[in-house]
Amino acid sequence: MSRVRVHNFSISLDGFGTGEDQTFDEPFGHAGTRLLEWAFPTRTFTDMGFHGEQPGTAGVDEAFASRWNAGVGVEIMGRNKFAPKPGPWPDDQWQGWWGDEPPFHTPVVVLTHHPRPPLELSGGTTFHFLDAPPAEALAYARELAGDKDIRIGGGTSTVREFLSADLVDEMHIAVVPVLLGRGERLWDGLEGIEKRFDIESVTSPSGVVHLTFTRLAD
């Protein structure tokens, strides 16, 4: 069976995966880019154009970052990772944050209370819009993924909902040594989930702590 994975999901030391006041220009709100600074210099992110002309790093940050897309057949994301603000869409061709060639190169299931027709963009990314709870969305995504894995791409509440429903097999969290003070907390309402996982941690010279959660056999 294909696995359900979370990668490169970054939180502050006080547990926020997104800051307050998300806007179109500031997808992470008052957090700005601080939660992802560790990732930008990696080979994986420089190859996506995130760090100018710098050569990418090959250390422990890259070791984790590079796993995000290998073997993944579909991403599930929350509405807020597609575009900010709730409510109806401006129009059916509106691409939110992701531009003409999104970095996913697979189908992407966007969870929203405002379904619309699929949006096919170049490079192999097609956004499917679905109004469904986690287990149902996962069944839908499995159809699209074939025997490949499914990535839960975020945002914070989407990851939390899939954890809460016990649908996550592997999870990589990067804990960044900043205190955001406000925003959306990843860990709320998840008391005791450590019992379902083998948890490892490793530090990086960049200052982040990489945590991995591997689901124990039932």
Added chain:
Amino acid sequence: MSRVRVHNFSISLDGFGTGEDQTFDEPFGHAGTRLLEWAFPTRTFTDMGFHGEQPGTAGVDEAFASRWNAGVGVEIMGRNKFAPKPGPWPDDQWQGWWGDEPPFHTPVVVLTHHPRPPLELSGGTTFHFLDAPPAEALAYARELAGDKDIRIGGGTSTVREFLSADLVDEMHIAVVPVLLGRGERLWDGLEGIEKRFDIESVTSPSGVVHLTFTRLAD
């Protein structure tokens, strides 16, 4: 000038330093002993009688644990670390949790809205009861400490108040891979304090992540 230090302060992955429902029998509430399991096998804690007849460990957990009392002339603790439940004391000789020979062996300043006469116990520990805000409590503690350092011993809200007042010079936090879900959060209201510190992290085979905060020069 003597330094203000926090040692062996343990929090869950979701940031709780104490669980809910603290009672006389359960000082950490529903967290039980889970936040301190990493420390019990260390030489420092076995020497205090926490781990039966086991020989104490000498690894990274011990390296951090052992620093707690060296060079410390006084501890400041919150009322809830002396004994649970608010309100007046049962009587002036009541020793709360700490028994006839507390492990501190120095003066201890207990912050409380119900001052009472000092309580002198064997082994060099004298509890002084003081109703004062952090800066004032620190001035009082410095008189008792001479040129030695001052430890902020907890609980959670006491550490948070001293951090908030920018009175902490060094802090060691152990992050334990459990999700308590509820209790008292260490990091609330401390947005941006990382700018005042050099922060390091190191993992331990026991599964905890040791974080150290060293205050930057003004």
